[in-house]
Amino acid sequence: GKTKRLIISDLDAIKEQSGIEGLPYWLLLLDMLHNNGYYRVLFYHRIGAVVSLLISWYRPGDKYFRIRTGMSIGEGMWIAHPYSTILNAERIGKNFRCIHCTTLGAGKNGIPTIGDNVSLGANVVIIGDVKIGNNVSIGAGSVVVKDIPDNSVAVGNPAKVIKTLRPIE
DSSP states (O other), rough: OHHHHHHHHHHHHHHHHHHHOOOOOOHHHHHHHHOOOHHHHHHHHOOHHHHHHHHHHTSSSOTTEOTTOOOOOOOOEESSSOOEEEEEEEEEOOEEEEOOEEEEEEEHHHHHHHEEEEEETTTOEEEEOOOOOOOEOOOOOOOEOOOSSSEEEEEEEEEEEEEOOOOOO
């Protein structure tokens, strides 16, 4: 069903980013579950709290990567090495990319909403009721406290849009 489709889409993103070709899904899944604590966090989020509680005691995820329970995450999430990363958003769209020291978190007025095809550099902080549009790249070290429109590149502290991209068709 839906959970299997999401897990396969995450594995497809891993295959695409790492150049692994021809490896069967079951073998890649076993490898990721055995060797990658970050992936286990995402996998346990995908399969739900009840089932993950039954198996995570034996093979825990990485304690420095947190995903808010119950948060909706779209297909094809790719996380390279999200050490010291906290994902606490209203929702995250499909094809989300982030690396270490990313914080999506609560401000006085709520939590962020992340669109589709969003890529975050290292040390990006997005705080409060902020909307990140579709097809957005946010540069390393940026602090986002205001909405970022679709098809944008944003950098800085506070983050500002420095480039508008042609929409993906």
